[in-house]
Amino acid sequence: MTTVPRIAVIGSGAIGSFYGGKLAYGGCDVHFLLRNGFDEIKRCGIRVRGKKENFHVTEVQGYKTSDTMGPCDLVLIALKATDNDALLTLIPPLLHRQTMLLTLQNGLGNEEFLAQHFGAERVIGGLCFICLHRVSPGLIEHFDYGHVVIGEFAGEAKSRTHDLAREFTDCEIVCRVADDLMQERWCKLVWNIPFNGLTIAAGGITTEDILRDPGLRSAALGLMNEVIEAAKNCGHTLPRDVALEQMQRTQTMGAYKPSTLLDFDAGRALEVEAIWGEALRRAQARGTPMPRLEQLYALLKSLNDHRE
Amino acid sequence: MTTVPRIAVIGSGAIGSFYGGKLAYGGCDVHFLLRNGFDEIKRCGIRVRGKKENFHVTEVQGYKTSDTMGPCDLVLIALKATDNDALLTLIPPLLHRQTMLLTLQNGLGNEEFLAQHFGAERVIGGLCFICLHRVSPGLIEHFDYGHVVIGEFAGEAKSRTHDLAREFTDCEIVCRVADDLMQERWCKLVWNIPFNGLTIAAGGITTEDILRDPGLRSAALGLMNEVIEAAKNCGHTLPRDVALEQMQRTQTMGAYKPSTLLDFDAGRALEVEAIWGEALRRAQARGTPMPRLEQLYALLKSLNDHRE
Numbered sequence: 001m002t003t004v005p006r007i008a009v010i011g012s013g014a015i016g017s018f019y020g021g022k023l024a025y026g027g028c029d030v031h032f033l034l035r036n037g038f039d040e041i042k043r044c045g046i047r048v049r050g051k052k053e054n055f056h057v058t059e060v061q062g063y064k065t066s067d068t069m070g071p072c073d074l075v076l077i078a079l080k081a082t083d084n085d086a087l088l089t090l091i092p093p094l095l096h097r098q099t100m101l102l103t104l105q106n107g108l109g110n111e112e113f114l115a116q117h118f119g120a121e122r123v124i125g126g127l128c129f130i131c132l133h134r135v136s137p138g139l140i141e142h143f144d145y146g147h148v149v150i151g152e153f154a155g156e157a158k159s160r161t162h163d164l165a166r167e168f169t170d171c172e173i174v175c176r177v178a179d180d181l182m183q184e185r186w187c188k189l190v191w192n193i194p195f196n197g198l199t200i201a202a203g204g205i206t207t208e209d210i211l212r213d214p215g216l217r218s219a220a221l222g223l224m225n226e227v228i229e230a231a232k233n234c235g236h237t238l239p240r241d242v243a244l245e246q247m248q249r250t251q252t253m254g255a256y257k258p259s260t261l262l263d264f265d266a267g268r269a270l271e272v273e274a275i276w277g278e279a280l281r282r283a284q285a286r287g288t289p290m291p292r293l294e295q296l297y298a299l300l301k302s303l304n305d306h307r308e
Numbered sequence: 309m310t311t312v313p314r315i316a317v318i319g320s321g322a323i324g325s326f327y328g329g330k331l332a333y334g335g336c337d338v339h340f341l342l343r344n345g346f347d348e349i350k351r352c353g354i355r356v357r358g359k360k361e362n363f364h365v366t367e368v369q370g371y372k373t374s375d376t377m378g379p380c381d382l383v384l385i386a387l388k389a390t391d392n393d394a395l396l397t398l399i400p401p402l403l404h405r406q407t408m409l410l411t412l413q414n415g416l417g418n419e420e421f422l423a424q425h426f427g428a429e430r431v432i433g434g435l436c437f438i439c440l441h442r443v444s445p446g447l448i449e450h451f452d453y454g455h456v457v458i459g460e461f462a463g464e465a466k467s468r469t470h471d472l473a474r475e476f477t478d479c480e481i482v483c484r485v486a487d488d489l490m491q492e493r494w495c496k497l498v499w500n501i502p503f504n505g506l507t508i509a510a511g512g513i514t515t516e517d518i519l520r521d522p523g524l525r526s527a528a529l530g531l532m533n534e535v536i537e538a539a540k541n542c543g544h545t546l547p548r549d550v551a552l553e554q555m556q557r558t559q560t561m562g563a564y565k566p567s568t569l570l571d572f573d574a575g576r577a578l579e580v581e582a583i584w585g586e587a588l589r590r591a592q593a594r595g596t597p598m599p600r601l602e603q604l605y606a607l608l609k610s611l612n613d614h615r616e
Binding site: 198201202203204205209213215216218219222223291292294295296297298299301302303306307 | 506509510511512513517521523524526527530531599600602603604605606607609610611614615
């Protein structure tokens, strides 16, 4: 590839390992920052196991610090949003004048954070629709899905966005370019806010448990409608049947535990602000009441804080 | 006393032991059904410890079954509402034609249950404002408060209600007669629904934690306002400043854990229907939306079910 010769991946969790690994497996020049699991990944590579995805990157270009990685053309950001402050020191050594920053993180506020510190013109947002689990450093289990939606943070898609999508597609990653990135983010939150939130707050249940319980199902739908209304008031009218379509898709997932629930069960920090808090604040700033989200956000924040 | 010579107490948890014990200590003829802890209570009596309440009933009239207790004039019902079905066999042996049933249980629906099975004219409701903890059978810790509000289920206060209140007062139980029992029940729910619910759903925190966290405090206030609106639509206009007054009272409680939270932590069943479910159903039947309660109820129900 000519437009994106040198790619850095920051964050070697499930998302970073999967997409970075798939790009490397597809022949891209990918450099991984491995602050954890360096020895293991240098020794065993990155392995992805699953019914639909199975590959092994045997030789991983890994680094213990970003200082030693050198400037790159594209930085894939796959850290937890709760670690964003670390980006302030991790990213600068990777930048040249035209380095693109593609955040694959969840929720709202990550593009704004990058734009504020590194310039809006660098920032591209990516939404990952995928069910993964990191078993150990470099060992990723793939359950389902995998497509990515990318879009420019500042304005409509450019030629570089389409080039990037083509690069992803060449490496067998299904990728679509969106003209309104924030509309896509809100659309994804229509699912993440209820299902990631309720599975945790209801005591570690699955998406199937929510659909089966009339009260929880109704609570999920109520949250979805709040998010749709909030998105509208923030200037992003979502597709008409988005709630129905997502409920039907959830039905096909079976007894699925969202990644945030697995994180929570494993004692890892929840992305409370990116997924729940920021959506609430943006809605409230526009005078949109979100009583269900307000309560769920307060509960999740407390659950997250009191566990540490 | 002449009007209530023979009193039965069903349920020897904190509430039954405290109020039954206090009546016995004050000289009433009280008979305790002790399905659990019979030997311990026969041996050691009922002891209440605390800064404001300290007494010891050394000789407890205890029974293993209600068959052996004989008919009584007043039955104090202090079972968990989740055990109400047991009352169908426990109560009949205690009844004569004029036996009064005084339920000291939480929430909504208990008077209706008793009325349906034993006749509305027998039923009196009692609300206990007290902070207690049962350490072991017969050993009760008293933290604060203790007053009781009683009222007729079917209509306004009668002379028997006032006689009962006098009997309580004679035994040093502060007791007030209410003309609108259901208004009092809704008033109490203005506190119980948010504080009992959120302390559990937020991961086992105290009432002080709720007041200190702006999000949880706002969630509590939102629930309070929903309950006030629901009560109004159910025909019970609550005192104007009920939410403010209860918030101020909560401020004085310190780091308090409601009894339902202690129950939950100890693995005991929550009175999900009596406290949260029934209020929601009554509001919904009158077309009052309660989005916050709907969500909280669904979460608590799931937390309760998935723990067993």
